[in-house]
């Protein structure tokens with residue numbers, strides 16, 4: 001029978017076949033995840049690291065080769081597998097945290113628990129088996145383990161997490177030191193200079209404190225490739241204990257000098273936030289609706305827009321603190337306006353060579369990554 005003689009299947013019939021293939025794909029992905037969990041448990045009992053880059057390369061090479069022999073775009077096969085591997089790592093990381101039982105029999109009080117980072121940290125500690133006490137002035141009522149005022153929470157806690165605005169964090173450190181709190185205390189503020197004094201005073205008063213800065217947003221699931229900064233404020237044992245909270249994750253734990261924190265963060269957080277705030281402000285004031293621009297967007301614009309949307313959805317209070325309370329913030333914002341000025345001048349002067357130098361300088365700088 002020639003091709004032309006065959007009655008083509010209806011779209012409905014073809015879609016039914018696709019539905020069945022999609023269901024099989026999902027079933028297989030679920031099966032893959034169950035095997036991944038088993039591998040995770042074996043690695044745990046053998047004391048092996050979760051992430052295995054060599055094995056991941058092997059997996060990706062296999063599927064690329066298979067895609068080629070099936071006439072499928074190898075990029076598609078690789079993308080699919082990369083997403084599945086990310087899901088495996090997230091699952092193994094969370095299961096390892098749970099299996100560690102690090103928090104079992106221990107009580108943690110999260111102050112500022114209703115904030116976005118507070119909620120993330122609460123879920124993170126809950127996964128490790130901590131008995132959680134949550135405090136936040138925004139709660140409508142006190143509940144079994146929820147308190148509007150942290151002072152109403154049971155006193156004996158092994159860990160206190162301060163996920164609070166800077167000014168409140170400084171007061172809490174003082175109050176905890178005055179109360180002679182015996183357990184570990186960590187703050188997770190994004191700016192440290194205003195806290196250096198309060199942190200050191202709290203340590204001198206006998207509090208076991210470590211300053212921590214998780215370098216990721218509250219929507220983060222997988223910590224592989226993410227950084228968590230730890231700063232010693234006079235109590236090295238507290239740094240070890242704080243690091244231990246993340247030891248089952250794949251996050252990169254980095255110790256830095258608290259005196260250097262804000263200077264570096266002014267570039268890492270300060271500049272990237274400022275750039276995006278400037279970007280969406282320029283767009284918002286352009287008079288052209290976002291939908292119109294998005295309807296003809298380029299790949300670069302799409303990616304930039306996605307970052308700008310994330311930034312715009314963050315807490316204005318927190319982002320104000322990050323810009324305003326960083327005493328080095330002005331330096332990076334100044335560098336940004338000066339860079340924009342240089343760009344504008346070179347264009348006004350029709351200075352193509354100067355423009356080119358800007359591009360090459362950027363390429364050079366970023367190449368070392």
Ligand SMILES: C=C(O[C@@H]1C=C(C(=O)O)C=C[C@H]1O)C(=O)O
Nearest residue numbers: 036039051052055056059085088
């Ligand atoms: C499943 C494993 O753990 C991780 C996940 C992988 C995967 O999903 O294929 C591969 C390597 C590891 O980083 C493994 O080690 O095999």
